[in-house]
Amino acid sequence: MCPNSLTAASKLLCDAVMNFQNTQEEITLIVSPQKIVLKNYVEDEPDPNKVMHTNLSLEPEEFDNCQVGVDTEVTFCLKELRAILAFSEVTTLPLTLTFETAGRPIVFTIDSDSTFEGNFVLATLADQQTQSQAATHARTATQKRPAGRVDTSKAAKTTHNRAGPSNTDLNHTRSSEQTKRSEQLASAYEMLNDDTDFDEMIQNDTTLLDQPSVEALRMAPSVCEERTMCTSVKPGSSALGDNMTVVSRDNSPIVQSSNKSEESPVIPVPLMNLRVTLGDDTLGEDPDEEEEEAIPGTPPAKRFRSLFFGSSQVSQTQTSQPSCAASKVLAEDTDDED
Amino acid sequence: MRFRGKLVDITCIQHFTRVVTTISKLIKTCVLRITPTALYLILSEKVVNGGVQIWCELPQGHFFDEYAMEGVSAEENEIYLELAPENLVKALKTAQTAKWVKVKLTKKHAPCITIEVDLPTLGAHSRVVVHDIPVSVVPRRLWTEYQEPEVPNFDVSIVMPQIKVLKNVIEKMKNLSNTLLLSANHQGEFKVSVETDMVSVSTHFQDLLNPASGNGGAPQQLNPSMDPEEFAEILLTTKWCISI
Numbered sequence: 001m002c003p004n005s006l007t008a009a010s011k012l013l014c015d016a017v018m019n020f021q022n023t024q025e026e027i028t029l030i031v032s033p034q035k036i037v038l039k040n041y042v043e044d045e046p047d048p049n050k051v052m053h054t055n056l057s058l059e060p061e062e063f064d065n066c067q068v069g070v071d072t073e074v075t076f077c078l079k080e081l082r083a084i085l086a087f088s089e090v091t092t093l094p095l096t097l098t099f100e101t102a103g104r105p106i107v108f109t110i111d112s113d114s115t116f117e118g119n120f121v122l123a124t125l126a127d128q129q130t131q132s133q134a135a136t137h138a139r140t141a142t143q144k145r146p147a148g149r150v151d152t153s154k155a156a157k158t159t160h161n162r163a164g165p166s167n168t169d170l171n172h173t174r175s176s177e178q179t180k181r182s183e184q185l186a187s188a189y190e191m192l193n194d195d196t197d198f199d200e201m202i203q204n205d206t207t208l209l210d211q212p213s214v215e216a217l218r219m220a221p222s223v224c225e226e227r228t229m230c231t232s233v234k235p236g237s238s239a240l241g242d243n244m245t246v247v248s249r250d251n252s253p254i255v256q257s258s259n260k261s262e263e264s265p266v267i268p269v270p271l272m273n274l275r276v277t278l279g280d281d282t283l284g285e286d287p288d289e290e291e292e293e294a295i296p297g298t299p300p301a302k303r304f305r306s307l308f309f310g311s312s313q314v315s316q317t318q319t320s321q322p323s324c325a326a327s328k329v330l331a332e333d334t335d336d337e338d
Numbered sequence: 339m340r341f342r343g344k345l346v347d348i349t350c351i352q353h354f355t356r357v358v359t360t361i362s363k364l365i366k367t368c369v370l371r372i373t374p375t376a377l378y379l380i381l382s383e384k385v386v387n388g389g390v391q392i393w394c395e396l397p398q399g400h401f402f403d404e405y406a407m408e409g410v411s412a413e414e415n416e417i418y419l420e421l422a423p424e425n426l427v428k429a430l431k432t433a434q435t436a437k438w439v440k441v442k443l444t445k446k447h448a449p450c451i452t453i454e455v456d457l458p459t460l461g462a463h464s465r466v467v468v469h470d471i472p473v474s475v476v477p478r479r480l481w482t483e484y485q486e487p488e489v490p491n492f493d494v495s496i497v498m499p500q501i502k503v504l505k506n507v508i509e510k511m512k513n514l515s516n517t518l519l520l521s522a523n524h525q526g527e528f529k530v531s532v533e534t535d536m537v538s539v540s541t542h543f544q545d546l547l548n549p550a551s552g553n554g555g556a557p558q559q560l561n562p563s564m565d566p567e568e569f570a571e572i573l574l575t576t577k578w579c580i581s582i
Binding site for chain 1: 425428429432446447448450455457459461463465466467468469470471472
């Protein structure tokens with residue numbers, strides 16, 4: 001199911017991660033059959049040319065198991081990884097990374113055969129530029145980068161990270177706690193930028209885990225512009241309701257079918273060339289100022305705040321059925337209970 | 339413009355790191371001047387009420403095992419780069435146990451100083467970490483701003499006591515006052531004191547060396563009218579003293 005899998009002694013990863021600054025938020029893992037590269041992730045603003053770049057190469061032979069099915073780059077939170085490594089180093093067990101492509105979650109697994117199994121699921125950034133390999137599965141497209149970049153005709157899965165196939169096999173031992181926490185964190189990530197208090201965010205946004213994605217979209221039949229605006233389709237994201245339009249390239253009935261697809265975000269839709277634009281014209285004028293939406297299961301766009309707070313009053317107009325079994329809830333949301 | 343240097347000895351790497359760390363604590367950006375014989379870290383702040391001026395000369399033979407550079411032109415075989423020493427420190431921090439460190443001038447997304455660090459590993463594989471520190475090239479017309487400052491004629495030259503001890507003393511004194519009085523004389527005595535309306539505290543160090551000055555000649559010759567036992571004094575702000 002998951003094309004990429006790396007197993008390494010925790011010490012190897014600890015040593016690798018030590019070379020990055022303590023203040024580094026996110027890290028990019030680039031895999032290819034010849035080598036595995038870790039890079040610090042540099043955001044577009046402030047100027048990436050003014051910031052120090054660090055990268056570190058590892059050879060496949062250094063890993064206990066290195067299986068690279070798809071050459072890919074995934075970006076995820078380094079701070080979380082440090083926490084995971086702090087735990088795994090104590091256990092002295094090897095750590096397994098399973099991931100697919102950018103936008104899909106990455107799972108870190110520690111398996112002590114008899115005692116416990118820990119699965120840590122982290123969201124990864126979906127980056128338009130890194131999706132150079134076409135996802136051949138037809139899914140609704142969500143992109144993160146604003147226009148001005150390469151217009152990809154790629155499709156990325158719009159699912160919440162819970163829906164990832166790797167999750168369905170998880171053992172619900174003590175891992176469920178971490179998984180749920182990571183999911184909440186991932187969903188919290190989606191909603192707000194880093195400046196927001198996560199605890200507050202999770203409490204405020206208890207609807208996230210239940211609502212399907214369809215309510216987030218309002219389909220517009222308008223033809224999309226040449227520039228691609230990137231927004232995300234996210235389950236239960238009320239913040240996107242006002243501004244999101246998902247438009248097909250040829251302005252055809254595909255619009256209708258994708259509507260249905262949102263009811264269950266995992267159902268493949270025959271959309272190879274979906275572009276996503278923001279319906280708001282003022283935003284659309286200036287691609288570089290575009291608000292970016294987070295794709296489900298990815299770290300948030302940094303300029304998300306105004307969209308989120310601006311449209312938090314948008315009510316859910318559609319009451320479709322909850323997501324299908326592929327995105328089953330692995331653990332109940334305990335934050336709702338007081 | 340090209341520059342390529344390699345540090346192999348671990349003590350050299352650590353020493354270099356310490357120097358750059360000290361500089362980075364004082365200033366946010368500085369100019370790195372690369373010449374065939376040495377590296378210089380220069381800051382000349384032109385502030386009305388006396389900013390900080392730093393001139394740090396690092397002979398390349400002392401640190402580098404391999405060193406090659408090509409300046410902007412054959413006549414002016416030097417390179418001036420503006421960078422943040424903090425970035426350099428961050429990169430060098432990962433190199434404290436390195437097998438070797440290469441420093442190069444490269445152009446990646448922007449002109450960069452690239453630090454390549456080869457870290458020791460348990461297995462047979464080499465682990466190379468690459469850091470790219472963005473720099474900006476200082477144009478030739480501004481080079482005159484970064485000339486070696488003149489050392490003015492001084493009255494006393496003395497080797498300071500152990501910095502650790504001195505630092506402790508000054509840290510305690512900073513609670514008393516903002517200005518600190520440093521005094522030294524030709525007899526190897528050095529005094530650090532603080533004076534307020536309520537109290538005056540001073541710490542004396544003795545038997546320190548009075549080295550001959552760089553200008554040649556015994557210290558007494560510089561200011562013959564000065565009594566060997568007399569103290570030459572300066573006032574400094576305490577905060578600045580501690581940062582050194």
